[in-house]
Amino acid sequence: MSALVTLGLRLARAGGPLRAWSVALGNAFGAFLVLLTFALPEALYPDPARRADVRVNLVASLLFLVVPAVVLLVTVGRLSSGVRDRRLAALRMIGVTPVRVRVVAAVENGVLAAGGAVAGAVLFLVAAPPVGAAVSRGPGWLKAPLTLPPGTVALVTVAIVILSVVLGTAATWQRELPTAGRSESTRRAPSPWRLVVLAGGARLLVVVDRLDSTAAREATLMLLLVVGVLVTAVGIAIMTPLVTGWVADALLARRPSVGITLAARSMQSDAVGASRVVAGLGVAVFLITGGLGFMGFIAHLPHLRAADLAYGTGPQQIIITASSGGGAVPAAALDGVANLSFDGRSSCS
Amino acid sequence: MALLALLDEGPTHGFDLKRRYDALLGHERELKYGQVYSTLQRLERDGLAAGVGIEAGGGADRKLYAITAQGVTELDQWLTTPDPVSGRPAEVFTRVVLALVSGRDADQVLEAHRRAFLDRMRVLTARRHAGDVVDRLAGDYEVAHLDADLRWIELASVRLKDIAEKVRATGSKGTDA
Amino acid sequence: MSDLVLEGRRLRHSFGRTRVLDDVDLAVRAGEIVAVMGPSGSGKSTLLHLLAGLLRPDAGEVWLAGERFDTLSERRRSERRLAELGFVFQFGDLVPELTVEENVELPLRLMGVHARAARARASVMLERLGVVEHASKRLGEVSGGQAQRAAVARALVHTPPVILADEPTGALDTTTGELVLEAFVHAAREQGTAVVLVTHELRVASWATRDVLLRDGRIVGGSAAPSSGPSEPLAEVAP
Numbered sequence: 001m002s003a004l005v006t007l008g009l010r011l012a013r014a015g016g017p018l019r020a021w022s023v024a025l026g027n028a029f030g031a032f033l034v035l036l037t038f039a040l041p042e043a044l045y046p047d048p049a050r051r052a053d054v055r056v057n058l059v060a061s062l063l064f065l066v067v068p069a070v071v072l073l074v075t076v077g078r079l080s081s082g083v084r085d086r087r088l089a090a091l092r093m094i095g096v097t098p099v100r101v102r103v104v105a106a107v108e109n110g111v112l113a114a115g116g117a118v119a120g121a122v123l124f125l126v127a128a129p130p131v132g133a134a135v136s137r138g139p140g141w142l143k144a145p146l147t148l149p150p151g152t153v154a155l156v157t158v159a160i161v162i163l164s165v166v167l168g169t170a171a172t173w174q175r176e177l178p179t180a181g182r183s184e185s186t187r188r189a190p191s192p193w194r195l196v197v198l199a200g201g202a203r204l205l206v207v208v209d210r211l212d213s214t215a216a217r218e219a220t221l222m223l224l225l226v227v228g229v230l231v232t233a234v235g236i237a238i239m240t241p242l243v244t245g246w247v248a249d250a251l252l253a254r255r256p257s258v259g260i261t262l263a264a265r266s267m268q269s270d271a272v273g274a275s276r277v278v279a280g281l282g283v284a285v286f287l288i289t290g291g292l293g294f295m296g297f298i299a300h301l302p303h304l305r306a307a308d309l310a311y312g313t314g315p316q317q318i319i320i321t322a323s324s325g326g327g328a329v330p331a332a333a334l335d336g337v338a339n340l341s342f343d344g345r346s347s348c349s
Numbered sequence: 350m351a352l353l354a355l356l357d358e359g360p361t362h363g364f365d366l367k368r369r370y371d372a373l374l375g376h377e378r379e380l381k382y383g384q385v386y387s388t389l390q391r392l393e394r395d396g397l398a399a400g401v402g403i404e405a406g407g408g409a410d411r412k413l414y415a416i417t418a419q420g421v422t423e424l425d426q427w428l429t430t431p432d433p434v435s436g437r438p439a440e441v442f443t444r445v446v447l448a449l450v451s452g453r454d455a456d457q458v459l460e461a462h463r464r465a466f467l468d469r470m471r472v473l474t475a476r477r478h479a480g481d482v483v484d485r486l487a488g489d490y491e492v493a494h495l496d497a498d499l500r501w502i503e504l505a506s507v508r509l510k511d512i513a514e515k516v517r518a519t520g521s522k523g524t525d526a
Numbered sequence: 527m528s529d530l531v532l533e534g535r536r537l538r539h540s541f542g543r544t545r546v547l548d549d550v551d552l553a554v555r556a557g558e559i560v561a562v563m564g565p566s567g568s569g570k571s572t573l574l575h576l577l578a579g580l581l582r583p584d585a586g587e588v589w590l591a592g593e594r595f596d597t598l599s600e601r602r603r604s605e606r607r608l609a610e611l612g613f614v615f616q617f618g619d620l621v622p623e624l625t626v627e628e629n630v631e632l633p634l635r636l637m638g639v640h641a642r643a644a645r646a647r648a649s650v651m652l653e654r655l656g657v658v659e660h661a662s663k664r665l666g667e668v669s670g671g672q673a674q675r676a677a678v679a680r681a682l683v684h685t686p687p688v689i690l691a692d693e694p695t696g697a698l699d700t701t702t703g704e705l706v707l708e709a710f711v712h713a714a715r716e717q718g719t720a721v722v723l724v725t726h727e728l729r730v731a732s733w734a735t736r737d738v739l740l741r742d743g744r745i746v747g748g749s750a751a752p753s754s755g756p757s758e759p760l761a762e763v764a765p
Contacts, residue, residue: 003635003636003638004636006635006641007632007635010623010624010628011621011623011624014623014624014664015623083622087621087622087623090619090620090621091621092604093580093615093619094607094608094613094619094632094633094636094680095604095605095606095607095608095609095611095633095636096604096608096636097600097601097604097605098600098601098604099601100636
C-alpha cells in the first residue's frame, strides 16, 4: 500500500511544477468561491425570515459565482489528462490491478487538490471577515460579517477534494486495456452521449421556468434551479469537445490549406484537450447570457417598466381618480392639453 | 605482410615468428616453416627486413631478423590502405541466382538458406566465449557476412520475382521479336 | 511435459475484419529461449500480447505455469502479470515522469519489497545492462537505446519465470544488443527463466535455443514445441 502512495506522490511531483501549481491554484480558487457562496446569504440578509423571502433570487444570483468555480474545478482536474492516462495505462500493462491504479491516481490528484483546497479555505477564513467589514463600511451591501462556521468550511473543503479526486480518476474506470499498438495520434472521439448532459440541464431549466412559483414549492424550485444550472454548465463544458470535433470535421471536408489541415487534425485527435482552452469561454458566455436575460427580465417587470417609462420618454399612463363632489369636467376636455391623448375610457362610480 | 607486422614488435627469428603467427591468425591454417623462411628471405631482398645476428639456442643457431625503416613505412601504408573494394560474389550468389532463375520457389530457397545460416550462426554464438578476442572477432565477421548474405537473398528473390513477372507479361502479349 | 511454463493453444485473433493469428500453438519450457520470427504483419506482436494476457484471444487458450490464464478476471490477470511475467515492448512503456531507476524498481516495490532492497536490486540490473550511470536521469533525458535497456532491466528485476520481449534490441547496436541478450541467457541459465523474444534479425535469433517462424498468422517453420530431449545448451555465460 505504501508503495502505491509513494508512487502517487512521486507522480504528483513529477508532473511538472506548472501542472502542480495549476491544479492547486484552481482548487484554491474554486474552494474560495464556493465558500464565499455559502457565506454570502447570511452576510447579505442576516434575518432568517427576510432571507427565506428572497431565497430563490439569492440562489439564482449566487449560481453565477458557483458555476465558474465548478467549471474551473472540472477543467483543472483533467489537466494533462492525456499524458496521465497513458501513464496509468503503462502501469496497467506491467500488471498493476485496476484498483491499485485508482489508488495511485487518487493519491496523485488528491494531494494536489487537498493542498489547493486547504489553501483556499485558509484564505477565506483569513481574508473574508476583513473584506466583509470593509464592504459594509463602504457600499454597505453586507449587513453581517462574512464568515462561516469552521465545520462548514471543513466540509466544503473535503467535498472539493473528493470532487477533484473523482475527476482525476475518471480514466481509470475504463475496463479495456490499451495495447501497445495505440499510438499518440489515435483518435479520442468524444461520445455523443455528452449532449445528454446539456439536454438534461436545459430541460430542468425549462421545467423551472414553467413551474408556478408559489411559496409551497419553493424548495423544489430552488433545487431544480440549482441542479439545472450546474448540470447545464457542466454540459456546456463537456459538450465543447464534441462541437470542436464537428468543426474539425467540417473544416477538413472542404480540403483546406495545410495550416488549417494541421490544426483540424490536431483538434480531431485530441478534441478534449483542445477544447479545454475554450470551455471557460463557453461558460463565460453562458453566464453573460444569463445575466443579460436576467436584466432583460427585470426590465420588463410591470412596475419597473413603468418606472423606466417615467424616467424616460415613453408614453406614460396616468390614472386620474377624482373624488365625488366638485365641478364636472368633461374628460374629453383633457384632450386639448398638449402631449395628452384621451383614449376615451372613464369609469365613474 | 603479416610477418613484417610481427617483426615490427622486435627482432625475432623464424621459429618464433611462426609460433606467434599461428597463435594469432593461424586458427585452422598453420604456417609452414618453408613459407616463413622464404618470406623472410624475400623481405630481406626487398630491403624491408634485415638479418641482425645469430641467436644461439637449443639445437641449430637461428638467424635473427629485424624490420628496417623502409619496412616500417611499407607496413604503415599497408595497414592503413584498404584493399580496392570489390565484393565479388561468392558461390552462394551463383547458386541462388540459378535457383531463382530456373523458376524454383523463391521462398523455399530462402528458407533453406535461412535455416542453414541460422544453424551456423547458432554454433558461432554458442562458441563466443571459447577462444580469445581474435576468435571472437572472426566469429563476428562470419555472422555479419551471413546476415548480409541472407539480406541479399531476400532482395534477390523479390527482384527476380519482379523480373519474372515482366517476362511473363511480355510473353503473354505474344512473340513479336 | 509438466515443466511447460507458458503455453498457447490454437490461438486465433482478429482485429476487426483482419485475421491476425490463425490456429497458433506455442509451448515454452523453463530455461528456453524461443525466437519468434517473421515478416512485419505476421502477427508476432499480437501473439506476444495474447501470451501476456493483455488481449483475450478470440479463440484458443493461454496457460501460465499450468493454470488457465486468459479466462481469469482482470484483477487476477494483473496480479499474475506483475509477479510472473516480465516484458519488454517496442515502445518502452516506461513511466516517463519517473527516473530510470525508479522505473526499474517499480515491479519490486509494487510487490511489496522494501525501498532500499528494491533500489539495490535495480542497480544490479542496470549495471548488467550497462546503463547504471544514467540511473537518476528521467526518461526524457536518455537516448532510445538506453531507455530500451532500462525496459529490459525492469523486465528482469523481479526474476519472473517468463519474459516476453518484442524486438528488445531494436534500438541497439551490436554491442549494446549483446548486453541484452547476455542478460537473457544469464536469466535462462541461472534462474530457469523462459524467454520468448520476437525478432526479425537472424543474428538475434541465433542466441535462442529454438526458433519459430510466423507468416500471415500461422506457424510455417521452426518448432512450436520444445524438443523432448534436454534443451540445447547455450554454451557458457560470460564469467
